[in-house]
Amino acid sequence: MSFPSQRLRRLRQSAAMRGLVAETRLSAGSLILPAFVREGLSEPSPITSMPGVVQHSRDSLKRAAAExxxxxVGGIMLFGVPEAHDATGSGAIDPEGILNVAIADVRAEVGDDLVVMSDVCLDEFTDHGHCGVLAEDGTVDNDATLELYAQMAVAQAAAGAHMLGPSGKMDGEVAVIRQALEDAGHVSTGIFAYSAKYASAFYGPFREAVNSQLKGDRRTYQMDMRNRREALAEVEADVLEGADMVMVKPAMTNLDVLADVAEFSPVPVGAYQISGEYxxxxAAAANGWIDRRASVTEALTxxxxxxxxxxxxxxxxxxARWIREDA
Structure with missing residues:
Protein backbone atom coordinates (compact mmCIF):
# COMPACT_ATOMS: atom_id res chain seq x y z
CA MET A 1 0.00 0.00 0.00
CA SER A 2 1.28 3.46 -0.88
CA PHE A 3 1.19 6.14 1.84
CA PRO A 4 1.54 9.90 1.49
CA SER A 5 4.82 11.37 2.69
CA GLN A 6 3.09 13.06 5.60
CA ARG A 7 2.32 10.57 8.38
CA LEU A 8 0.59 12.58 11.11
CA ARG A 9 1.31 9.90 13.72
CA ARG A 10 5.01 10.80 13.65
CA LEU A 11 4.35 13.66 16.07
CA ARG A 12 2.41 11.46 18.51
CA GLN A 13 4.92 8.68 19.14
CA SER A 14 6.05 9.66 22.66
CA ALA A 15 5.00 11.86 25.56
CA ALA A 16 8.00 14.09 24.91
CA MET A 17 7.09 14.46 21.24
CA ARG A 18 3.44 15.21 22.03
CA GLY A 19 4.51 17.79 24.58
CA LEU A 20 6.89 19.42 22.14
CA VAL A 21 4.20 20.12 19.55
CA ALA A 22 1.21 20.68 21.83
CA GLU A 23 -0.86 23.66 20.67
CA THR A 24 -2.61 24.16 24.00
CA ARG A 25 -0.82 24.32 27.35
CA LEU A 26 -2.39 24.66 30.78
CA SER A 27 -0.94 27.21 33.16
CA ALA A 28 -1.34 27.16 36.93
CA GLY A 29 -1.39 30.94 36.93
CA SER A 30 -4.46 31.01 34.69
CA LEU A 31 -6.58 29.13 37.25
CA ILE A 32 -8.97 30.84 39.68
CA LEU A 33 -10.31 29.06 42.78
CA PRO A 34 -13.96 29.77 43.67
CA ALA A 35 -14.31 29.60 47.46
CA PHE A 36 -17.26 29.84 49.86
CA VAL A 37 -17.05 31.33 53.34
CA ARG A 38 -19.93 30.89 55.76
CA GLU A 39 -20.70 33.13 58.68
CA GLY A 40 -20.49 31.54 62.12
CA LEU A 41 -18.44 28.48 61.22
CA SER A 42 -15.51 27.43 63.40
CA GLU A 43 -14.59 24.53 61.09
CA PRO A 44 -15.16 24.00 57.36
CA SER A 45 -18.47 22.33 56.44
CA PRO A 46 -18.52 19.80 53.57
CA ILE A 47 -20.84 20.44 50.61
CA THR A 48 -22.51 17.08 49.94
CA SER A 49 -23.11 17.62 46.22
CA MET A 50 -19.51 18.76 45.66
CA PRO A 51 -17.21 16.19 47.29
CA GLY A 52 -13.95 17.81 48.34
CA VAL A 53 -15.39 21.36 48.36
CA VAL A 54 -16.42 23.03 51.63
CA GLN A 55 -18.04 26.08 53.07
CA HIS A 56 -15.03 27.64 54.77
CA SER A 57 -14.68 29.24 58.14
CA ARG A 58 -12.73 32.48 58.06
CA ASP A 59 -9.62 30.69 59.28
CA SER A 60 -9.87 27.76 56.87
CA LEU A 61 -10.43 30.19 53.99
CA LYS A 62 -7.14 31.89 54.79
CA ARG A 63 -5.40 28.49 54.78
CA ALA A 64 -6.99 27.62 51.42
CA ALA A 65 -5.82 30.92 49.95
CA ALA A 66 -2.28 30.32 51.20
CA GLU A 67 -2.32 26.80 49.71
CA VAL A 73 -2.89 29.44 41.36
CA GLY A 74 -3.53 32.86 39.84
CA GLY A 75 -6.67 34.02 41.64
CA ILE A 76 -9.45 33.30 44.12
CA MET A 77 -13.14 34.26 43.73
CA LEU A 78 -14.95 34.66 47.05
CA PHE A 79 -18.62 34.00 47.77
CA GLY A 80 -20.21 34.82 51.13
CA VAL A 81 -22.83 32.76 52.94
CA PRO A 82 -24.54 34.83 55.67
CA GLU A 83 -26.51 33.53 58.64
CA ALA A 84 -29.39 35.96 58.03
CA HIS A 85 -31.16 36.90 54.80
CA ASP A 86 -33.55 39.74 54.02
CA ALA A 87 -35.44 41.21 51.08
CA THR A 88 -32.66 43.59 50.04
CA GLY A 89 -29.63 41.46 50.88
CA SER A 90 -28.34 44.07 53.33
CA GLY A 91 -25.55 41.79 54.53
CA ALA A 92 -23.83 42.27 51.20
CA ILE A 93 -23.31 45.97 51.87
CA ASP A 94 -22.45 45.77 55.57
CA PRO A 95 -18.69 46.36 55.99
CA GLU A 96 -18.81 43.72 58.74
CA GLY A 97 -20.78 41.28 56.59
CA ILE A 98 -19.21 37.87 56.02
CA LEU A 99 -18.07 38.49 52.44
CA ASN A 100 -16.45 41.82 53.17
CA VAL A 101 -14.56 40.62 56.24
CA ALA A 102 -13.46 37.52 54.33
CA ILE A 103 -12.06 39.69 51.53
CA ALA A 104 -10.04 41.61 54.12
CA ASP A 105 -8.90 38.34 55.73
CA VAL A 106 -7.67 36.88 52.47
CA ARG A 107 -6.02 40.08 51.29
CA ALA A 108 -4.16 40.31 54.62
CA GLU A 109 -3.09 36.68 54.23
CA VAL A 110 -1.86 36.72 50.63
CA GLY A 111 -1.33 40.38 49.78
CA ASP A 112 -0.75 40.70 46.06
CA ASP A 113 0.48 37.11 45.61
CA LEU A 114 -3.03 36.05 44.56
CA VAL A 115 -5.62 38.11 42.68
CA VAL A 116 -8.41 38.44 45.24
CA MET A 117 -11.79 38.56 43.50
CA SER A 118 -15.28 38.80 44.95
CA ASP A 119 -18.80 38.14 43.76
CA VAL A 120 -20.98 41.22 43.28
CA CYS A 121 -24.46 39.73 43.47
CA LEU A 122 -27.27 39.69 45.99
CA ASP A 123 -28.48 36.11 45.56
CA GLU A 124 -26.52 34.74 48.53
CA PHE A 125 -27.93 37.47 50.77
CA THR A 126 -31.63 37.80 49.84
CA ASP A 127 -34.44 35.83 51.44
CA HIS A 128 -35.94 35.12 48.00
CA GLY A 129 -32.66 34.05 46.40
CA HIS A 130 -32.82 36.36 43.40
CA CYS A 131 -29.85 38.40 42.24
CA GLY A 132 -31.63 41.69 42.86
CA VAL A 133 -34.43 43.34 44.79
CA LEU A 134 -38.00 42.57 43.81
CA ALA A 135 -40.63 44.97 42.49
CA GLU A 136 -44.20 44.84 43.76
CA ASP A 137 -45.17 42.41 41.00
CA GLY A 138 -42.44 39.96 42.04
CA THR A 139 -40.09 40.65 39.14
CA VAL A 140 -36.48 41.70 39.71
CA ASP A 141 -36.19 45.48 39.63
CA ASN A 142 -33.16 46.12 37.44
CA ASP A 143 -32.46 49.76 38.28
CA ALA A 144 -33.16 49.50 42.01
CA THR A 145 -30.76 46.58 42.10
CA LEU A 146 -28.04 48.62 40.41
CA GLU A 147 -28.06 51.09 43.29
CA LEU A 148 -27.28 48.25 45.69
CA TYR A 149 -24.62 46.78 43.41
CA ALA A 150 -22.83 50.14 43.45
CA GLN A 151 -22.74 50.13 47.25
CA MET A 152 -21.72 46.46 47.35
CA ALA A 153 -18.88 47.07 44.91
CA VAL A 154 -17.49 49.99 46.90
CA ALA A 155 -17.64 47.95 50.12
CA GLN A 156 -15.73 45.09 48.50
CA ALA A 157 -13.12 47.39 47.02
CA ALA A 158 -12.66 49.06 50.41
CA ALA A 159 -12.19 45.60 51.96
CA GLY A 160 -9.30 44.95 49.59
CA ALA A 161 -10.61 43.09 46.55
CA HIS A 162 -8.35 43.46 43.52
CA MET A 163 -11.16 42.60 41.10
CA LEU A 164 -14.95 42.46 41.31
CA GLY A 165 -17.15 39.90 39.59
CA PRO A 166 -20.62 41.30 38.87
CA SER A 167 -22.62 38.13 38.20
CA GLY A 168 -26.23 39.27 38.59
CA LYS A 169 -26.86 39.97 34.89
CA MET A 170 -28.59 43.29 35.42
CA ASP A 171 -28.49 45.62 32.41
CA GLY A 172 -25.99 48.40 33.02
CA GLU A 173 -24.35 46.83 36.05
CA VAL A 174 -20.78 47.25 34.83
CA ALA A 175 -21.27 50.96 34.07
CA VAL A 176 -22.84 51.65 37.45
CA ILE A 177 -20.15 49.72 39.32
CA ARG A 178 -17.34 51.37 37.38
CA GLN A 179 -18.73 54.82 38.11
CA ALA A 180 -19.19 54.02 41.81
CA LEU A 181 -15.62 52.78 42.06
CA GLU A 182 -14.28 55.88 40.34
CA ASP A 183 -16.32 58.18 42.56
CA ALA A 184 -15.04 56.39 45.68
CA GLY A 185 -11.42 56.59 44.55
CA HIS A 186 -11.01 52.88 43.78
CA VAL A 187 -9.68 53.55 40.30
CA SER A 188 -7.41 50.49 40.29
CA THR A 189 -10.08 47.95 41.17
CA GLY A 190 -10.81 45.71 38.19
CA ILE A 191 -14.13 44.35 36.90
CA PHE A 192 -14.42 40.76 35.69
CA ALA A 193 -17.87 40.79 34.07
CA TYR A 194 -20.01 37.66 33.83
CA SER A 195 -20.95 38.83 30.35
CA ALA A 196 -22.17 35.61 28.71
CA LYS A 197 -23.81 33.97 31.71
CA TYR A 198 -26.49 31.50 30.73
CA ALA A 199 -29.38 30.10 32.73
CA SER A 200 -28.35 26.49 33.32
CA ALA A 201 -29.57 23.24 34.82
CA PHE A 202 -26.00 22.63 36.04
CA TYR A 203 -25.99 25.27 38.80
CA GLY A 204 -27.67 23.00 41.34
CA PRO A 205 -24.70 22.17 43.59
CA PHE A 206 -23.73 25.83 43.79
CA ARG A 207 -27.11 26.58 45.32
CA GLU A 208 -26.35 24.15 48.13
CA ALA A 209 -22.92 25.76 48.53
CA VAL A 210 -24.39 29.24 49.11
CA ASN A 211 -27.49 28.06 51.01
CA SER A 212 -29.66 29.59 48.29
CA GLN A 213 -33.16 30.73 49.20
CA LEU A 214 -34.22 30.83 45.54
CA LYS A 215 -37.90 30.78 44.74
CA GLY A 216 -38.59 30.43 41.01
CA ASP A 217 -35.80 30.79 38.46
CA ARG A 218 -33.54 33.44 36.93
CA ARG A 219 -34.43 33.08 33.27
CA THR A 220 -35.68 36.66 32.94
CA TYR A 221 -32.17 38.02 33.46
CA GLN A 222 -29.68 35.21 32.74
CA MET A 223 -29.15 34.40 29.06
CA ASP A 224 -31.12 31.81 27.10
CA MET A 225 -28.75 28.97 26.20
CA ARG A 226 -30.29 28.72 22.73
CA ASN A 227 -28.72 32.06 21.80
CA ARG A 228 -25.16 32.37 20.49
CA ARG A 229 -24.84 35.77 18.81
CA GLU A 230 -26.40 37.48 21.80
CA ALA A 231 -23.25 36.67 23.80
CA LEU A 232 -21.22 39.03 21.62
CA ALA A 233 -23.70 41.84 22.24
CA GLU A 234 -23.39 41.26 25.99
CA VAL A 235 -19.59 41.29 25.80
CA GLU A 236 -19.53 44.43 23.69
CA ALA A 237 -21.82 46.24 26.12
CA ASP A 238 -19.76 45.26 29.17
CA VAL A 239 -16.48 46.26 27.55
CA LEU A 240 -17.90 49.65 26.58
CA GLU A 241 -19.13 50.08 30.16
CA GLY A 242 -15.66 49.48 31.59
CA ALA A 243 -15.11 45.74 32.08
CA ASP A 244 -11.45 44.73 32.30
CA MET A 245 -12.18 41.04 31.70
CA VAL A 246 -15.24 39.12 30.50
CA MET A 247 -16.51 35.64 31.23
CA VAL A 248 -18.48 32.80 29.66
CA LYS A 249 -20.48 30.64 32.08
CA PRO A 250 -21.00 27.66 32.12
CA ALA A 251 -17.87 26.55 30.26
CA MET A 252 -18.86 22.95 29.48
CA THR A 253 -22.00 23.64 27.46
CA ASN A 254 -20.78 26.84 25.82
CA LEU A 255 -17.38 26.09 24.29
CA ASP A 256 -18.64 27.38 20.94
CA VAL A 257 -19.65 30.66 22.58
CA LEU A 258 -16.32 30.82 24.36
CA ALA A 259 -14.50 30.48 21.04
CA ASP A 260 -16.65 33.26 19.55
CA VAL A 261 -16.01 35.57 22.50
CA ALA A 262 -12.28 34.85 22.54
CA GLU A 263 -12.03 35.86 18.89
CA PHE A 264 -14.20 38.95 19.35
CA SER A 265 -13.18 40.38 22.71
CA PRO A 266 -10.52 43.10 23.06
CA VAL A 267 -10.06 42.19 26.76
CA PRO A 268 -9.03 38.88 28.40
CA VAL A 269 -11.68 36.15 28.42
CA GLY A 270 -12.38 33.77 31.28
CA ALA A 271 -14.68 30.78 31.65
CA TYR A 272 -16.34 29.21 34.69
CA GLN A 273 -16.21 25.44 35.07
CA ILE A 274 -19.31 25.32 37.23
CA SER A 275 -20.51 23.21 40.14
CA GLY A 276 -22.53 20.75 38.06
CA GLU A 277 -19.52 20.00 35.87
CA TYR A 278 -17.45 19.42 39.00
CA ALA A 283 -19.21 11.27 40.95
CA ALA A 284 -18.03 9.32 37.90
CA ALA A 285 -14.48 9.16 39.25
CA ALA A 286 -15.69 7.99 42.67
CA ASN A 287 -17.51 5.12 40.95
CA GLY A 288 -14.39 4.15 39.02
CA TRP A 289 -15.98 4.97 35.66
CA ILE A 290 -13.37 7.57 34.65
CA ASP A 291 -9.87 8.60 35.68
CA ARG A 292 -10.25 11.73 37.83
CA ARG A 293 -6.97 13.49 37.07
CA ALA A 294 -7.06 12.71 33.36
CA SER A 295 -10.69 13.81 33.06
CA VAL A 296 -10.16 17.08 34.90
CA THR A 297 -7.08 17.83 32.83
CA GLU A 298 -8.92 17.06 29.59
CA ALA A 299 -11.82 19.32 30.53
CA LEU A 300 -9.53 22.20 31.48
CA THR A 301 -7.54 21.75 28.29
CA ALA A 320 -2.03 23.70 39.59
CA ARG A 321 -0.08 21.06 41.50
CA TRP A 322 -0.53 18.55 38.66
CA ILE A 323 0.71 21.08 36.12
CA ARG A 324 3.84 21.65 38.18
CA GLU A 325 4.40 17.90 38.57
CA ASP A 326 4.15 17.43 34.81
CA ALA A 327 6.44 20.36 33.96
Missing part, protein backbone atom coordinates in the same frame (compact mmCIF):
# COMPACT_ATOMS: atom_id res chain seq x y z
CA UNK A 68 -3.49 28.24 46.39
CA UNK A 69 -0.55 30.66 46.38
CA UNK A 70 1.87 27.84 47.16
CA UNK A 71 0.46 25.77 44.28
CA UNK A 72 0.84 28.68 41.85
CA UNK A 279 -20.06 17.18 40.61
CA UNK A 280 -20.46 14.97 37.52
CA UNK A 281 -16.74 14.31 37.12
CA UNK A 282 -16.25 13.67 40.84
CA UNK A 302 -10.73 21.92 26.20
CA UNK A 303 -11.72 25.19 27.87
CA UNK A 304 -8.25 26.62 27.26
CA UNK A 305 -8.24 25.38 23.65
CA UNK A 306 -11.58 27.15 23.08
CA UNK A 307 -9.92 30.45 24.01
CA UNK A 308 -10.11 31.03 27.76
CA UNK A 309 -7.14 32.89 29.23
CA UNK A 310 -8.37 32.16 32.76
CA UNK A 311 -10.60 29.45 34.22
CA UNK A 312 -12.61 29.44 37.42
CA UNK A 313 -12.47 25.84 38.62
CA UNK A 314 -13.00 24.10 41.94
CA UNK A 315 -9.98 21.95 41.04
CA UNK A 316 -7.70 25.00 40.77
CA UNK A 317 -5.29 24.04 43.55
CA UNK A 318 -5.17 20.35 42.60
CA UNK A 319 -4.76 21.14 38.92
Missing amino acids: AVEAG AMIE AITRAGATSILTYWATDA
